[in-house]
Amino acid sequence: MTTIRLTGLTVRHRKAVALDGVDLALGTGVHGLLGPNGAGKTSLIRVLATVAEPAAGRVEILGEDVAGHRGRVAVRRRLGYLPQEFGHYPRFTVRDFVAYVAWLKELPAARTPAAVERAVARVGLADRIDARIGTLSGGMVRRVGLAQAIVNEPDLLLLDEPTAGLDPEQRVEFRGLLRELGAHATVIVSTHLVEDVAAACTEVTLLDAGRVAHHGTPGGLAALGADPDAPGENPVERGYAAALRAHRAAPAAGREAVR
Amino acid sequence: MTAVLPGPTSSGALLYARSRALPHALAAAGVTAVLAAGAARLPGVRAEPDRVLFVVVLWALGAASVIGASLHAECAELDGTAARRWWRWRLAHLLGLTGSAACAAAVALPTPALAVVLALACTGVTAAAAALLGARVCWLPAVVVAGVAGVASGGDAGALRAWPAGPGGWSVALALFAAGGALHVVRGARPEGPRGG
Numbered sequence: 001m002t003t004i005r006l007t008g009l010t011v012r013h014r015k016a017v018a019l020d021g022v023d024l025a026l027g028t029g030v031h032g033l034l035g036p037n038g039a040g041k042t043s044l045i046r047v048l049a050t051v052a053e054p055a056a057g058r059v060e061i062l063g064e065d066v067a068g069h070r071g072r073v074a075v076r077r078r079l080g081y082l083p084q085e086f087g088h089y090p091r092f093t094v095r096d097f098v099a100y101v102a103w104l105k106e107l108p109a110a111r112t113p114a115a116v117e118r119a120v121a122r123v124g125l126a127d128r129i130d131a132r133i134g135t136l137s138g139g140m141v142r143r144v145g146l147a148q149a150i151v152n153e154p155d156l157l158l159l160d161e162p163t164a165g166l167d168p169e170q171r172v173e174f175r176g177l178l179r180e181l182g183a184h185a186t187v188i189v190s191t192h193l194v195e196d197v198a199a200a201c202t203e204v205t206l207l208d209a210g211r212v213a214h215h216g217t218p219g220g221l222a223a224l225g226a227d228p229d230a231p232g233e234n235p236v237e238r239g240y241a242a243a244l245r246a247h248r249a250a251p252a253a254g255r256e257a258v259r
Numbered sequence: 260m261t262a263v264l265p266g267p268t269s270s271g272a273l274l275y276a277r278s279r280a281l282p283h284a285l286a287a288a289g290v291t292a293v294l295a296a297g298a299a300r301l302p303g304v305r306a307e308p309d310r311v312l313f314v315v316v317l318w319a320l321g322a323a324s325v326i327g328a329s330l331h332a333e334c335a336e337l338d339g340t341a342a343r344r345w346w347r348w349r350l351a352h353l354l355g356l357t358g359s360a361a362c363a364a365a366v367a368l369p370t371p372a373l374a375v376v377l378a379l380a381c382t383g384v385t386a387a388a389a390a391l392l393g394a395r396v397c398w399l400p401a402v403v404v405a406g407v408a409g410v411a412s413g414g415d416a417g418a419l420r421a422w423p424a425g426p427g428g429w430s431v432a433l434a435l436f437a438a439g440g441a442l443h444v445v446r447g448a449r450p451e452g453p454r455g456g
Binding site for chain 1: 266267268269270271274275277278333334335336337338339340341342343
């Protein structure tokens with residue numbers, strides 16, 4: 001079932017084009033969003049999170065057109081979002097902060113305490129739930145960010161560089177959580193770490209210069225990197241580089257076909 | 260999954276107030292009023308209307324700055340995904356703090372009408388600046404306007420002292436407060452950082 005449908009999505013930052021007429025349809029599962037810096041990953045995530053408005057195109061999320069106020073609010077209740085920098089309140093405890101986001105999402109007050117405790121436990125911070133966020137390590141703060149993103153058990157979860165600051169063990173646990181969440185929700189993970197995509201994602205979208213350079217499965221991306229002499233440490237990295245090269249070499253008309 | 264110790268979860272209104280440091284803002288507004296009241300009653304000040312005026316202007320700028328600083332949201336990006344209607348909270352926030360500051364001035368300062376008029380005008384300018392420039396620098400335009408007005412008056416403070424009693428004094432102050440407040444209530448403080456500008 002398609003939960004996100006983008007048609008001709010164009011996003012501009014002042015005069016620069018961040019996304020250039022992107023067409024994309026995504027359903028339940030974990031979707032990796034790859035691409036070099038400036039490819040448009042964060043711009044796409046922010047549009048899906050309803051914090052940035054497109055310059056052109058149509059954005060349909062969970063059956064709602066987010067151009068209208070009513071549709072946007074309906075989507076926001078069912079949305080979880082971890083921005084690259086979420087700017088926590090240092091004096092808040094973990095419990096306070098996650099409860100604050102539950103309140104933003106209009107979660108019923110009676111359900112909030114249990115939802116907060118469940119979300120915090122899922123990211124492995126149960127023993128720090130009443131610690132002030134300002135006293136936590138960077139990796140723990142990142143996990144607080146993840147807890148706030150899942151407190152409303154979202155149908156669409158948007159994670160922008162979620163594994164930044166996590167140690168290897170935490171990343172392994174995080175991938176397990178991603179797979180668990182992706183069984184019932186649409187999870188979109190923007191990352192530079194292709195190993196996260198290979199390990200946890202069911203689909204991958206590669207962006208380059210505001211366009212879709214490749215869309216398929218991690219296995220399909222790895223197949224593009226079958227040549228062991230090509231640059232890259234593993235098949236997915238080699239496939240990533242090969243897909244980018246092919247996209248950049250393709251004439252404009254060919255790019256349209258890829259989209 | 261480790262078990263979580265159950266604990267009290269604060270209400271949304273309380274969390275909102277703490278997220279904007281409203282208790283600190285209220286305390287700061289109270290301290291500002293007490294300091295201004297003390298300064299206005301100093302022997303070298305209370306007999307000099309111009310010096311009293313200077314204290315009241317400083318108080319109004321200080322109170323507006325405290326209110327403006329409280330409009331800053333650390334989590335603007337997450338706040339932007341709220342299903343909740345922000346305008347009601349922004350309106351209550353602005354009216355609550357401005358009302359508290361105005362009441363404190365009316366009780367504590369020797370020229371309450373002038374103090375309230377100035378506070379309304381300065382807060383209106385500050386709220387508009389928060390929406391357009393961001394909450395961290397929103398105090399600046401009101402300070403610049405006050406400084407320019409002081410220089411332009413050429414030391415004649417009589418017109419400013421008479422402002423509340425003059426035609427349109429209250430109207431201008433209320434219009435500034437309403438316009439700046441409306442801008443903030445509709446748009447919120449401008450997000451800061453790489454995506455906010």
